[in-house]
Structures are given as C-alpha cells and as structure tokens.
Amino acid sequence: MTENTSQDEQFIIKILTDPKLRAIKAMLEKDHAIDCLFLLHLNKGRWKQAKAFMNQHGLTLSDGTFRSRMIEIEHNHYATSTQIDPLKKHYHKTQKTQKLTQQLLQLFKQQQKQQ
Numbered sequence: 001m002t003e004n005t006s007q008d009e010q011f012i013i014k015i016l017t018d019p020k021l022r023a024i025k026a027m028l029e030k031d032h033a034i035d036c037l038f039l040l041h042l043n044k045g046r047w048k049q050a051k052a053f054m055n056q057h058g059l060t061l062s063d064g065t066f067r068s069r070m071i072e073i074e075h076n077h078y079a080t081s082t083q084i085d086p087l088k089k090h091y092h093k094t095q096k097t098q099k100l101t102q103q104l105l106q107l108f109k110q111q112q113k114q115q
Contacts, residue, residue, distance in 0.1 A: 027072050032061055034104060036069040040079055041101040045070070045091035073097075 015021045027033055036050075044050045047063055054061045070091045073079045078097045081089040093101075 023076055027076055027078075030069065030072070032065050033069050033073070035059075035061060036066065036073060037078065037097065037101050037104065040073070040091060040093040040097050043093070045079070045081075045093070046084070047088065 015025055035054075039045065039050045039053065042053070044053050047066055050061065050066055051063070070079060070081070070089070074081055074091065078094060078100060079091045080094060081091045084090055
C-alpha cells in the first residue's frame with residue numbers, strides 16, 4: 001500500500017466512524033440533499049422559491065422532502081432559519097454552506113472536464 005492509499009484509508013475510516021463526519025455523509029446521501037444545498041446557495045430557502053425554481057427547470061421536489069432536508073441541513077449547521085408562520089420557515093445559507101457548495105461545484109466542474 002502506498003503512503004497516499006494508507007492516508008486515504010485512515011481518512012475514510014474517520015469519515016465512517018467520526019460522529020460529525022458521519023452525520024455530514026449521511027445527510028449528503030439522502031434524496032435531494034445536494035439539490036437543497038444548491039437551492040440555499042442560490043438564496044432559494046423558502047418552499048415557494050424552491051418550487052418555482054425547480055419547476056422552471058423541469059425538476060421535481062416535494063414539499064415534504066424539501067422540509068425534511070432543510071431541517072437536517074439546519075441541524076448540521078449548514079443553514080439557519082427564520083419562522084415565517086407556525087408552519088413555514090425561510091432557510092438561509094451559512095458560511096459552512098458556502099464552503100460546502102463551493103467544494104461540490106468544484107467537484108462537478110472537475111468531473112465535467114474529465115468527460
């Protein structure tokens with residue numbers, strides 16, 4: 001095993017076992033989590049804005065999925081929210097959101113270049 005492979009293995013073990021990293025991994029594995037992070041990045045943190053954006057581009061996202069992912073994203077400190085009424089919240093990006101979405105965008109840009 002090379003040194004890089006060994007370092008990768010150690011970091012993968014940490015991702016799989018560290019409670020904070022494991023929580024981020026679990027969040028990103030869920031349906032529409034990346035969509036919701038990108039919506040936050042685009043300042044579409046209200047359901048009405050998110051729904052309009054997704055519909056405009058021929059995409060679907062249910063309100064239940066949106067709310068579930070946003071609650072989880074907020075729980076992991078990648079968003080904050082303000083209460084609009086007893087049932088509705090407006091989610092806002094944080095600096096952590098900015099960093100994570102920039103890294104995701106870079107990952108997708110690199111993949112696009114390789115194709």
